[in-house]
Amino acid sequence: MNKLIVVVGPTAIGKTSLAIAIAQHYGCEIISADSRQFYQEMTIGTAVPSLEEQAMVPHHFIQQISIHEDYSVGKFEAEALSHLDQLFQKNKVQVMVGGSGLYIDAITDGLDDFPKVSDEIKQLVNDNYMQNGLTYLQNELKNRDIDFYHKIKQDNPQTLQNPQRMMRYVSVCLAENKPYSSYLKKDKTSRNFTPIFIGLTAERDEIYQRINLRVDQMINNGLLKEAESLYSHKENNALQTVGYRELFDYFDGKITLEEAIEQIKQNTRRFSKRQLTWFKRNPAIKWFDYQAPVENILAYIQEK
Numbered sequence: 001m002n003k004l005i006v007v008v009g010p011t012a013i014g015k016t017s018l019a020i021a022i023a024q025h026y027g028c029e030i031i032s033a034d035s036r037q038f039y040q041e042m043t044i045g046t047a048v049p050s051l052e053e054q055a056m057v058p059h060h061f062i063q064q065i066s067i068h069e070d071y072s073v074g075k076f077e078a079e080a081l082s083h084l085d086q087l088f089q090k091n092k093v094q095v096m097v098g099g100s101g102l103y104i105d106a107i108t109d110g111l112d113d114f115p116k117v118s119d120e121i122k123q124l125v126n127d128n129y130m131q132n133g134l135t136y137l138q139n140e141l142k143n144r145d146i147d148f149y150h151k152i153k154q155d156n157p158q159t160l161q162n163p164q165r166m167m168r169y170v171s172v173c174l175a176e177n178k179p180y181s182s183y184l185k186k187d188k189t190s191r192n193f194t195p196i197f198i199g200l201t202a203e204r205d206e207i208y209q210r211i212n213l214r215v216d217q218m219i220n221n222g223l224l225k226e227a228e229s230l231y232s233h234k235e236n237n238a239l240q241t242v243g244y245r246e247l248f249d250y251f252d253g254k255i256t257l258e259e260a261i262e263q264i265k266q267n268t269r270r271f272s273k274r275q276l277t278w279f280k281r282n283p284a285i286k287w288f289d290y291q292a293p294v295e296n297i298l299a300y301i302q303e304k
Contacts, residue, residue, distance in 0.1 A: 002088045002193035005301060006104060007097040008279050009200035010272035012210040014290045016049050018200060019097035021294045022301070023057040026093040031080055032061045033098030033107065036241055038076075039067045041230060044223045045243035047214065067230070067238040077106040081191075088193065101278035110189025115175040125171050129163060137166035144170070145179035156274060164240075196304045197285040198297060201276070206290075208269050215265045218243065227251075242267045 005026075007019045023030050032038075036046040040063045048062060060083055065071050080096075084107075087094050098104060128136050138160055142149045148169070152159050159165050169180045202210070227247035230239055234248045243264050250260040279285055288297055 001092075003093045003304075004084065004108070004193045004195045005093065005095045006108065006195050006197045007095065007200070008101075008104060008197065008285060009099065009290075010207055010275045011099050011268060012047070012214040012272070013200045013202065013207065015097050015099065015200055016047075016053060018198070018294065018297065019095050020049075020053060020057050022198075022298065023095045025298055026091065026095075028091045028094045029058040029060065029087055031084065031087075031094065031096040031107075032059055033076075033080070033096050033100055033103040035073075035076075035098075035100040035103050037062055037098075038065055038071060039063060039238050040065065041067050042226070042238070042241075042244070044218050044221050044226045045241075047218070067233060067236050073103055073106050074111060076103055077111055080107055084193065094193075099275050101275065108191065108195045110191075112184045114172055114183045117171045117175045121171050121174050122167075125167050125174065129167060134161065134163060134166065137163065137170055140170045141166065141173065141180070144173040145181055148179060148181040151181075155277060158270070158274070164237075195284070196301055197282060198301070199279055199285040199287040200290045201287050202290045207272055211268045211272060212265050215243075215261065215268060219261060223247070224257075242271055 005022055007015050007022070009015050019030050032049075034046070036042065037048050038061060039046070042048075043063070049059060053059075054062065061076070061080065084094060096104065096107060125137075128140075138149075172180050172183065201207075223243065224247060227244050228251065230236075230244065231248060231251050233239060234244075239245070239248075246255075246260040246263040246267065249255050249263075250257050255263070286300055288300075
């Protein structure tokens with residue numbers, strides 16, 4: 001049976017290095033499941049593996065599309081599964097690595113089956129949001145799917161402040177007048193591989209320290225110049241991400257550069273917390289301290 005070794009964990013924890021070590025051990029390749037690293041124009045701010053790292057092991061789904069292209073988790077699922085089918089013909093073991101929980105779940109478990117939402121409904125929801133703000137979206141979701149609303153409030157309250165996500169939830173509810181949660185997958189999708197989940201973690205203060213250090217390195221490596229080159233496309237959906245949004249606010253004169261850098265650190269720390277919350281839901285993940293010897297992790301994989 002094919003085995004897919006899935007390396008997960010919060011940002012800046014060392015997933016790339018571990019994935020490379022595992023792939024070298026098994027002589028296989030790496031599928032990236034980091035939705036921020038798909039885009040060609042975003043290198044420094046997304047911590048794309050260096051050219052040296054990519055030369056050590058073939059990587060797939062790294063900077064394969066432009067920020068001007070539409071790309072969804074559904075497309076990623078179809079393309080990555082097709083790619084894995086080809087890779088498994090060469091080697092029964094492959095590696096997937098990333099911090100984007102939804103994209104990883106799409107590969108290992110499959111996506112939920114949502115109805116098609118018409119342009120009319122999307123426009124209606126958008127118009128109501130523009131007129132009445134987030135309150136409209138929150139109340140609408142609460143009225144149409146109170147259980148799902150409370151689940152978000154408990155597990156990931158920041159989502160209630162995300163207009164894109166909230167418009168999506170409300171639009172799905174309106175599509176066939178059913179609760180959003182009624183479309184969520186109840187049965188596991190069959191796959192032609194067995195996943196082996198490896199999680200890297202550390203004490204919270206250590207994670208935060210590593211994040212702060214990485215942000216400083218990004219600034220030193222030219223993140224400001226990279227963000228400046230993308231400023232004219234700042235409304236692009238791909239650029240609504242930590243590390244760019246804050247610098248766009250600096251370019252707009254809303255905050256100082258020092259404030260922007262501090263906000264990047266703070267928002268990345270919040271992001272890492274949400275990542276851990278997502279991954280902790282999966283009981284199949286075997287967690288290791290980020291400093292654990294690679295030999296210990298390989299021994300566990302070999303057992304599995």
